[in-house]
Amino acid sequence: MKHSTEPPLLIARDLVKRYVGGAGGICALDRVSLELRAGEFVAVVGKSGSGKSTLLNLVTGIDRATSGQILAGGVAVHELGQAALARWRGRQVGIVFQFFQLLPTLTVAENVMLPMDFCDTYPARARRARALGLLAQLGIAEQADKLPAALSGGQQQRAAIARALANDPPILVADEPTGNLDSETTAQIMRLFAGLAAAGKAVLMVTHERGFCPWFTRTITLADGAVCAGGGTGDGLGDGAGTSDGFGGGGAARA
Ligand SMILES: Nc1ncnc2c1ncn2[C@@H]1O[C@H](COP(=O)(O)OP(=O)(O)OP(=O)(O)O)[C@@H](O)[C@H]1O
Ligand SMILES: [Mg+2]
Numbered sequence: 610m611k612h613s614t615e616p617p618l619l620i621a622r623d624l625v626k627r628y629v630g631g632a633g634g635i636c637a638l639d640r641v642s643l644e645l646r647a648g649e650f651v652a653v654v655g656k657s658g659s660g661k662s663t664l665l666n667l668v669t670g671i672d673r674a675t676s677g678q679i680l681a682g683g684v685a686v687h688e689l690g691q692a693a694l695a696r697w698r699g700r701q702v703g704i705v706f707q708f709f710q711l712l713p714t715l716t717v718a719e720n721v722m723l724p725m726d727f728c729d730t731y732p733a734r735a736r737r738a739r740a741l742g743l744l745a746q747l748g749i750a751e752q753a754d755k756l757p758a759a760l761s762g763g764q765q766q767r768a769a770i771a772r773a774l775a776n777d778p779p780i781l782v783a784d785e786p787t788g789n790l791d792s793e794t795t796a797q798i799m800r801l802f803a804g805l806a807a808a809g810k811a812v813l814m815v816t817h818e819r820g821f822c823p824w825f826t827r828t829i830t831l832a833d834g835a836v837c838a839g840g841g842t843g844d845g846l847g848d849g850a851g852t853s854d855g856f857g858g859g860g861a862a863r864a
Contacts, residue, residue, distance in 0.1 A: 615646065615647055617644040617645055617646045618645050618646060618647055618681060618682065618779050618780055618811045619644070619645040619668060619679065619680070619681045619780055619811065620642075620643075620644050620645075620678075620679070620680045620681070621641065621642055621643050621644075621664075621667070621668055621677065621678070621679050622642050622677055622678040622679075622680070623640045623641075623642055623676070623677040623678065624638050624640070624641045624642070624664070624667050624668075624674045624676075624677035624678075624679070625638055625639060625640055625641075625674060625675045625676045625677055626638040626660075626663050626667060626672070626674055626675050626834075627675045636834055637660050637663040637834050638660045638663050638664060638667065638674075638834045638835075639833070639834040639835045640677070640835065641660070641664055641677075641831070641834070641835065641836050642836070643664075643668075643829060643836070645668075645780065645811040645813060646811060647779065647809045647810065647811055648806055648807065648809060648811070648826070649806060649811050649812070649826050649827060650802060650803055650806035650812045650814070650824060650825050650826050650827075651811070651812065651813050651814070651825060651826065651827045651828070651829060652814055652815075652816055652821065652822075652824075652825040652827070652828040652829065653665070653813060653814065653815045653816075653828075653829050653831065654815070654816060654817070654828055654829070654830050654831070655830055655831035655832055655837075656832070659831040659832055659833060659834065660831050660833075660834040660835075661784070661815040661831055662784050662815065663834075664831065665782050665784050665813065665815060667679070668702075668782065668813070669698060669702050669704055669782050670686055670689070670694045670695075670697065670698045670702070671698075671704070673687075674687060681697075681701060681780075682701070682779075684697060695727075696728060699724055699727050699728040699730075699776060700728050700730060700776050700778060701778050701779060701780055702778050702780045702781070702782055703770075703772075703773030703774055703775075703776070703778045703780070703781045703782070704773055704781075704782050704783070705766070705769055705770055705773050705781070705782070705783035705784070705786045706769065706783075706784055706786070707784055707785040707786065707788040707789060708789065709757070709762075709765040709766050709768070709769040710769065711757040711765055711768060711769055711772070712757075713756065713757055713758060714756070715756075715757075716753065716754050716755060716756060717744065717749070717752050717753050717754070717755055717756075717757060717760065717768045718737060718740045718741060718744065718753040718754060719740075720757065720768060720769075720772050721740035721743055721744060721768065721771045721772045721775050722736045722737060722739075722740045722775070723772065723775070724772060724775040724776050725739065725740075725775050725776060728776055730775075730776045730777075739775070740753070740771070740775065741753055743771035743774055743775065744767075744768065744771050746771070747767040747768070747770055747771050747801075748767065748797070749764050749767050749768060749771075752764055752768065762789050762790060763790050763791060763793075763794035766786060766787075766789075766790055766794065766798065767794070767797075767798075770786075770798065770801065774805075778810075779809075779810055779811065780810065780811050780812075780813070781802065781805060781810055781811070781812045781813070782812075782813045782814075783802070783812070783813070783814040783815070784814075784815045785815050785816060785817065786798060786814065787799070787816070787818070788817070799821060799824050802814065802824075803824050806826065827839055
């Protein structure tokens with residue numbers, strides 16, 4: 610596994626996200642820092658409302674931090690304008706959502722080609738073949754020319770993962786990607802993600818599943834918008850102490 614001696618693929622420093630409105634607003638993230646390195650498969654866990662999705666949305670540039678820095682490959686991501694940020698994200702980060710978010714009017718293959726079209730990463734004539742190759746890798750080659758609505762949930766998520774991999778990004782981020790899937794598809798996806806990390810990508814994944822612990826190289830636990838275990842430098846901590854408190858919503862973890 611590629612690990613540790615290379616600089617992190619992504620560094621987040623002191624991320625704060627405050628939502629205005631209500632009585633004084635909500636501090637969804639409170640000075641969260643993390644580093645992601647090639648070879649890592651990192652879980653983000655914590656109770657509902659602890660800030661997991663907010664953190665993922667900030668590190669992918671989907672949303673802007675109130676303050677803090679995101680550095681990736683020499684780029685100050687937090688300083689990019691909208692267009693440059695979209696280009697950076699398109700090339701550097703693959704994103705997988707719980708509810709797939711495929712475009713309903715495009716075929717599965719066209720959905721997978723979209724990031725290549727947007728970022729011009731592969732020659733136009735090569736894009737469909739690459740999309741079909743990715744769909745084959747995900748085991749759904751025969752679904753390529755259907756609309757997403759004609760696919761099962763598990764097939765749609767595999768199509769969404771193919772789309773996330775379209776530009777071969779170094780970082781893959783997934784927010785509860787198996788939340789709506791059967792156990793067999795879930796296991797396939799966990800194997801795939803672990804394999805991608807082992808091959809040198811960094812994978813950051815929000816999950817509520819305790820049973821996934823053995824898959825991860827590290828676990829970051831959030832509570833009330835702050836890291837309570839496993840953030841920082843990511844040198845392969847097994848993290849046994851932190852993880853048990855972070856999963857689910859059992860009620861005992863938080864005072
Ligand atoms: N757009 C928004 N406007 C106002 N508050 C928000 C917004 N998005 C999230 N929040 C608040 O920020 C906090 C963190 O939300 P977030 O979605 O990051 O939690 P989460 O850990 O992903 O939860 P879950 O496990 O339920 O998905 C919550 O208190 C939530 O209500
Ligand atoms: Mg969430």
